Amino acid sequence: MPSIFISYRYPKNIFFRSFLTLVICLNCFFLIAQKKQRPNSTFPNSHLKHIVLPHQTFNSIGKSYGLTGEEIADYNNLEYYDGDVIPKYLTIPLTKRNSSIDKIAFTNEHLVPLFQIKGIPGRLIRYKKNGNNPLIRRVNGSPLLVGYLHTNEVNNEVVETVVPAGIRHFGQVKQAGKKAAITDLKPAITIAIAVPQKALASAVVGGADTVSAIRAAIVLPKIVNSSSTLLKEKRPALVEIKKPQPRPATRERKVLFLVEIQLAITFFLLVIIFFVAALRNRKEVLHTQLKASIRKVLINEVLREETFSENLNRSLSTSDFLKKQMAKKGGRQFIIDEIINGRKSIKGKAGEEFLKLYVSLNMNDDSSKKLKSKNWNDVVKGIQELAIMEQNHKMTEIFHEINSRNELIRMEAQCALVRLSGFGGLWFLNVLNYPISEWQQMKLLSMLSTLPFSDIPDLHLLLTSPNESSVIFTLKLIGLFQQRTMHGEVIKCLANKNETIRFFAIKCLKEIHNEYTVDILLRKFATESRKNKISIVKVMGEIGSQDQLDFLLDVLSVDDDTLKISAAKALSKLGAKGNYLLEEYCGRRGGQYSQIFLHIKSGV
Amino acid sequence: MVILIAEDDPMILMTLETFFIKEGYQVITANNGREAIQKIEEYLPDIIITDVMMPFYSGLEIIAKIKNGVNKKIAVVVLSAMGQESAVKEAFELGADDYLTKPFSLVELSLRVKRLVKVKARNTLYQLDEKL
Numbered sequence: 001m002p003s004i005f006i007s008y009r010y011p012k013n014i015f016f017r018s019f020l021t022l023v024i025c026l027n028c029f030f031l032i033a034q035k036k037q038r039p040n041s042t043f044p045n046s047h048l049k050h051i052v053l054p055h056q057t058f059n060s061i062g063k064s065y066g067l068t069g070e071e072i073a074d075y076n077n078l079e080y081y082d083g084d085v086i087p088k089y090l091t092i093p094l095t096k097r098n099s100s101i102d103k104i105a106f107t108n109e110h111l112v113p114l115f116q117i118k119g120i121p122g123r124l125i126r127y128k129k130n131g132n133n134p135l136i137r138r139v140n141g142s143p144l145l146v147g148y149l150h151t152n153e154v155n156n157e158v159v160e161t162v163v164p165a166g167i168r169h170f171g172q173v174k175q176a177g178k179k180a181a182i183t184d185l186k187p188a189i190t191i192a193i194a195v196p197q198k199a200l201a202s203a204v205v206g207g208a209d210t211v212s213a214i215r216a217a218i219v220l221p222k223i224v225n226s227s228s229t230l231l232k233e234k235r236p237a238l239v240e241i242k243k244p245q246p247r248p249a250t251r252e253r254k255v256l257f258l259v260e261i262q263l264a265i266t267f268f269l270l271v272i273i274f275f276v277a278a279l280r281n282r283k284e285v286l287h288t289q290l291k292a293s294i295r296k297v298l299i300n301e302v303l304r305e306e307t308f309s310e311n312l313n314r315s316l317s318t319s320d321f322l323k324k325q326m327a328k329k330g331g332r333q334f335i336i337d338e339i340i341n342g343r344k345s346i347k348g349k350a351g352e353e354f355l356k357l358y359v360s361l362n363m364n365d366d367s368s369k370k371l372k373s374k375n376w377n378d379v380v381k382g383i384q385e386l387a388i389m390e391q392n393h394k395m396t397e398i399f400h401e402i403n404s405r406n407e408l409i410r411m412e413a414q415c416a417l418v419r420l421s422g423f424g425g426l427w428f429l430n431v432l433n434y435p436i437s438e439w440q441q442m443k444l445l446s447m448l449s450t451l452p453f454s455d456i457p458d459l460h461l462l463l464t465s466p467n468e469s470s471v472i473f474t475l476k477l478i479g480l481f482q483q484r485t486m487h488g489e490v491i492k493c494l495a496n497k498n499e500t501i502r503f504f505a506i507k508c509l510k511e512i513h514n515e516y517t518v519d520i521l522l523r524k525f526a527t528e529s530r531k532n533k534i535s536i537v538k539v540m541g542e543i544g545s546q547d548q549l550d551f552l553l554d555v556l557s558v559d560d561d562t563l564k565i566s567a568a569k570a571l572s573k574l575g576a577k578g579n580y581l582l583e584e585y586c587g588r589r590g591g592q593y594s595q596i597f598l599h600i601k602s603g604v
Numbered sequence: 605m606v607i608l609i610a611e612d613d614p615m616i617l618m619t620l621e622t623f624f625i626k627e628g629y630q631v632i633t634a635n636n637g638r639e640a641i642q643k644i645e646e647y648l649p650d651i652i653i654t655d656v657m658m659p660f661y662s663g664l665e666i667i668a669k670i671k672n673g674v675n676k677k678i679a680v681v682v683l684s685a686m687g688q689e690s691a692v693k694e695a696f697e698l699g700a701d702d703y704l705t706k707p708f709s710l711v712e713l714s715l716r717v718k719r720l721v722k723v724k725a726r727n728t729l730y731q732l733d734e735k736l
Contacts, residue, residue: 291614292614295618296618299619299622303619303622303623303626341616342615342619343707344707345613345615345616345706345707345708346616346619346706346707347708347709348708348709348711349709349710350623350710351707
């Protein structure tokens with residue numbers, strides 16, 4: 001919940017997100033760790049060791065221990081398969097399903113006692129129940145019953161049970177003079193396996209004394225051989241252990257320890273997160289207040305009715321706050337950004353005031369400095385600032401960036417020159433070494449389209465530029481602004497070696513055509529490329545007259561389908577006679593031509 | 605006369621707020637479209653000056669909500685950096701009363717607002733006259 005709260009309140013903060021990710025990862029790790037622990041164990045971390053006999057499968061082994069084959073395979077970290085088990089040994093988990101401490105058996109279930117051998121701590125041996133208490137006789141050492149294995153069938157094979165050292169089940173201690181003996185066990189009473197002499201001597205049945213005896217057994221683990229003597233003297237036929245109170249297993253303790261560590265780490269991280277969040281929050285609030293104050297001061301300066309210089313002096317003298325902010329690097333940049341923002345959105349008197357404020361605070365120097373930066377972002381920002389704030393005297397500095405290696409700087413410098421001096425700024429086209437991208441051409445044309453037509457300079461020099469993209473851009477410009485005086489220069493471009501330049505020259509001629517244009521284009525048609533032929537035919541449809549009907553009918557008979565369609569479209573645009581001739585021609589030729597006619601007629 | 609200004613740029617918002625307060629209007633501001641809609645319902649302003657590009661709801665969405673609702677008599681002036689014909693047409697079709705492209709002049713905006721106030725006052729007078 002706190003994580004959600006933090007992530008909601010500070011979604012943009014990388015620091016917090018990292019911490020949250022760490023906490024979430026830790027949680028996931030511990031959850032997985034806990035999940036891997038095998039649950040429902042009667043004897044935690046204890047298992048049986050099964051000696052695999054020939055032709056035994058996971059299923060057959062599992063069945064004999066009251067488990068499934070998959071469970072056995074999974075417990076041994078093996079992949080389950082339906083065939084002979086390859087490993088020589090398998091460990092069999094002791095779960096609540098297949099073992100119990102109490103001697104309670106269901107129908108068709110066999111109970112096989114589990115013993116711990118004295119002298120081999122941590123190891124149990126199960127034998128087949130055989131006659132009168134064969135278990136004790138055959139075991140080397142003092143066995144102690146710790147529970148029962150529930151099986152559907154009685155196995156003959158010997159298995160070992162491994163119990164961690166921490167697990168002990170205790171039987172009853174009964175005082176018998178100076179010696180203790182194991183007798184019939186009673187519920188809720190335990191007995192130590194290895195009980196020291198002293199403890200045994202002082203132990204009494206049940207109560208706190210029993211507990212102290214057990215403690216003594218743990219604290220003083222000196223094994224008393226007499227206990228085995230005692231067992232030999234009077235051994236129970238069947239030892240029952242009821243309601244034992246096992247100590248937590250080692251694995252459980254480890255998991256608990258890990259969980260505690262995880263909780264501690266999580267808590268620690270949360271504290272840090274909240275602390276840093278609070279600090280950042282406070283900082284953000286202060287920043288917001290500061291920004292609002294700066295804006296207020298700036299707006300008051302801009303919207304003041306008196307003359308600017310008086311305002312500024314008054315502002316600077318009265319507002320120490322603003323002075324302090326200007327002295328700071330970040331504060332100064334913030335003021336520049338806000339002034340530029342204001343200038344971009346507001347024009348008129350208020351806009352002029354923003355401009356004056358920018359100059360008076362010498363912020364144009366800050367922008368100029370950015371042009372010298374090694375970081376292209378700063379250079380672009382500096383160019384933008386100077387252009388928006390109309391710093392025409394900085395044009396030379398901007399001009400140096402026209403042939404910058406960085407395309408973005410070049411683009412920004414080109415836009416800045418156009419913004420600062422309109423059409424006059426286009427003289428960069430003569431010295432441009434790099435091509436102008438289509439996008440940049442569109443951007444420049446868009447900027448120029450807002451300027452008055454009367455300002456367009458003589459563009460004929462630009463048409464002779466060695467930079468092909470500059471020539472193409474100029475042709476577009478001539479077409480867009482319909483510079484008919486440039487007709488002759490554009491006609492010269494039809495002789496250019498570059499096919500694209502010729503293509504744009506044809507397109508441009510459509511916009512600035514005169515009485516000679518059609519004839520010139522018709523003369524060029526035969527020698528032109530396919531692309532340009534199509535372009536000429538299209539232009540004929542726009543600027544041609546009925547004199548070009550025969551030409552278009554000739555084109556209609558060529559093998560090129562695109563040319564045919566272009567000619568048909570051009571014919572349809574040349575009035576009723578053109579349409580009639582097209583229909584008549586297509587009807588006469590039939591087949592494909594009929595389709596072309598229907599295509600044109602439908603207006604597709 | 606209550607004016608609601610909806611603009612996500614804090615500098616422009618504060619400039620407009622200060623300017624119209626100086627002009628003698630009661631000004632309410634909103635940083636985004638959602639806040640604007642809430643404040644329209646709360647304060648019922650006479651005129652709304654709104655930017656087009658704003659978080660949550662755009663200026664055009666605000667116009668659509670107002671003009672299709674109970675408060676359709678509120679005059680709306682749109683301020684936008686988009687000067688394209690299609691953008692202007694869309695705003696007027698939705699019911700905008702005026703449209704200014706950025707950069708705009710504060711004086712021009714003020715004059716347009718004053719004209720809308722006059723038109724509104726005249727309409728109110730006509731309605732009263734008709735009732736009488």
